[in-house]
Amino acid sequence: MDFYDEIRRFWDADAAVYDDVPNHRPTDAGELSAWSATLARLLPPPPARVLDCGAGTGFLSLLAARQGHKVTALDLSAGMLARLASHADAEGLGVDIVEGRADSPPPGPFDAVMERHLLWTLPDPAGALRAWRRAAPMGRLLVFEGRFGTGDPLARALQGVGHLLGRLRGEVTGHHAEYAPELLAALPLADITPTAVVEAVVAAGWPDPWLERLRDIEWASRVAQRPTARLLGSPARFVVTAG
Numbered sequence: 590m591d592f593y594d595e596i597r598r599f600w601d602a603d604a605a606v607y608d609d610v611p612n613h614r615p616t617d618a619g620e621l622s623a624w625s626a627t628l629a630r631l632l633p634p635p636p637a638r639v640l641d642c643g644a645g646t647g648f649l650s651l652l653a654a655r656q657g658h659k660v661t662a663l664d665l666s667a668g669m670l671a672r673l674a675s676h677a678d679a680e681g682l683g684v685d686i687v688e689g690r691a692d693s694p695p696p697g698p699f700d701a702v703m704e705r706h707l708l709w710t711l712p713d714p715a716g717a718l719r720a721w722r723r724a725a726p727m728g729r730l731l732v733f734e735g736r737f738g739t740g741d742p743l744a745r746a747l748q749g750v751g752h753l754l755g756r757l758r759g760e761v762t763g764h765h766a767e768y769a770p771e772l773l774a775a776l777p778l779a780d781i782t783p784t785a786v787v788e789a790v791v792a793a794g795w796p797d798p799w800l801e802r803l804r805d806i807e808w809a810s811r812v813a814q815r816p817t818a819r820l821l822g823s824p825a826r827f828v829v830t831a832g
């Protein structure tokens with residue numbers, strides 16, 4: 590099977606559970622407000638033309654559309670995009686939806702390109718970052734990522750305990766499945782680090798990269814968690830902006 594077909598099939602299947610995981614689509618008012626404040630601070634003033642790459646069920650797209658931006662949501666998975674469309678409809682928000690690969694974005698030009706939790710699953714993140722620069726030659730880049738414990742055995746063990754406790758309570762705690770080891774091996778940023786993101790952004794021709802830890806979002810998320818989940822820790826989140 591083609592590499593991208595395999596990725597697409599994974600996310601088409603994951604669309605059934607993706608939004609039920611609190612980490613993916615937070616519903617706590619405080620946490621949502623922390624995300625909104627961060628996006629409002631980092632995006633150009635509305636109405637800007639914003640491209641959301643690997644938009645999934647639309648967490649960032651919907652936040653930006655609520656702030657008055659003209660959002661184009663690009664994703665490989667029709668299943669994930671169908672969820673995005675239904676969320677947008679439910680709120681009466683207009684979002685342009687494009688099914689396709691992140692390394693072939695619509696031509697734009699865009700005032701900003703953003704992504705959350707996509708770079709780790711690209712076989713050629715540098716190629717995608719270069720394509721985004723071409724689509725936003727004068728624009729801004731926002732890369733939202735997190736250290737989800739893949740490379741750190743202690744964080745991974747604690748995450749496993751947290752997932753087990755959640756499942757015992759009947760909660761959905763993660764994806765419907767894991768990527769196969771052969772698939773993970775083909776992804777240069779599978780164990781994503783802030784340094785690797787900054788280096789990839791610079792190599793792709795984006796000027797002036799800034800790295801920030803997203804402490805407000807982490808804090809709001811921790812406060813919203815049950816005490817047991819809080820004790821087990823939560824992933825370090827960061828954003829790299831450029832342009």
Ligand SMILES: C[S@@+](CC[C@H](N)C(=O)[O-])C[C@H]1O[C@@H](n2cnc3c(N)ncnc32)[C@H](O)[C@@H]1O
Pocket residue numbers: 596597600613642643644645646647648649663664665666669689690691692704705706707710711
């Ligand atoms: C972890 S989800 C993140 C979704 C969303 N950005 C969010 O923050 O909730 C990764 C998304 O990237 C999409 N994706 C994976 N590889 C892609 C590619 N090569 N081109 C476009 N989208 C891709 C998947 O379909 C999935 O919706």
